[in-house]
Amino acid sequence: MKHLLLIGIGPGNPRQITLEAIDALNRAEVFFVLDKGAAKDDMLRLRKELLERHVNRPYRLVQVEDPLRDGEASDYVGAVQDWHRQRAALYGRLIDSELADGQSGAFLLWGEPGLYDSTLRILELVEHQHFSLEVIPGISSVQALAARHRIPLNRIGEPLTVLPGRRLAEQAQIDNLVVMLDGHCAFAQLEDPDLHIYWGAYLGTPDELLIEGPLLAVKAQILAQREQARARKGWIMDTYLLRRR
Incomplete structure (x- = not known):
């Protein structure tokens, strides 16, 4: 066989x-x-x-x-x-x-x-x-993301949700959530002032990019760096964790 x-x-x-x-x-x-x-x-x-x-x-x-x-x-x-x-x-x-x-x-x-x-x-x-x-x-890229940002994926007594970017808009409440395959940057549509984002692209490679901070404060920076990196390399692999502070 x-x-x-x-x-x-x-x-x-x-x-x-x-x-x-x-x-x-x-x-x-x-x-x-x-x-x-x-x-x-x-x-x-x-x-x-x-x-x-x-x-x-x-x-x-x-x-x-x-x-x-x-x-x-x-x-x-x-x-x-x-x-x-x-x-x-x-x-x-x-x-x-x-x-x-x-x-x-x-x-x-x-x-x-x-x-x-x-x-x-x-x-x-x-x-x-x-x-x-x-x-x-x-x-996985999820494990690598947490390691590079020096954070645990889960919080005490809380679940961890993992979903693709196209399903992010359906979430009525975001507490502790990992998003993968978000080619359309669904996070940019969120306006919740209590959300913190841990974002990473090309994890583990010489081109690695890491950004973290309050979502409303850093999402423009993520969008700009993401667009520049994609234009430079022709592709991008990124993932992020959204967490309510």
């Missing part, structure tokens, strides 16, 4: 890969890497550097173009589901043509495979393939 490894490699710092992940890297004969275009060459380069640094056995690197998702579709869920089906078809072809029976293949996944990563859901859609699956956890 073919074997797949989903390996969490952390949010960007190559030293944050775990010993378990390094062991898993050295069990794979084939690594599948999705090319997301020239704007995201940094992400591809880091994956290749991790392999060169940590893998001490022969391996093959299979690099393919990632299907594009319609980011402007009015039906967000439908667009994501269609994108997942395209990826599932691609993964099925890769497993069929690039992985021999008895071999192990691996996907190197940013952050933590179980938190806002779609690979597990996509593999459930792969048809006519039989393979075993193993997930190796990684450090």
Whole structure:
């Protein structure tokens, strides 16, 4: 039987890969890497550097173009589901043509495979393939954000909510909340004077940006730095925690 490894490699710092992940890297004969275009060459380069640094056995690197998702579709869920089906078809072809029976293949996944990563859901859609699956956890951007700001994620007796940016406006009360995938900067629409924000971008990389303070006092600074960084690099990965003081 073919074997797949989903390996969490952390949010960007190559030293944050775990010993378990390094062991898993050295069990794979084939690594599948999705090319997301020239704007995201940094992400591809880091994956290749991790392999060169940590893998001490022969391996093959299979690099393919990632299907594009319609980011402007009015039906967000439908667009994501269609994108997942395209990826599932691609993964099925890769497993069929690039992985021999008895071999192990691996996907190197940013952050933590179980938190806002779609690979597990996509593999459930792969048809006519039989393979075993193993997930190796990684450090998430949420953990890295708290560490870099030197704060605990939770407060005593309070829950911690994690949600995507498109769901922020639905929150009637914000007490302790982490926002991911906020491409439209939903925090900029909030006018609550009691909210404090801990924001970070490119966490763990040389381009890391960190800003914290009362939301109303610093949100213009975050928007400006975010726009400058995106223009400079062509992409941005950021997350933040909103907390009622």
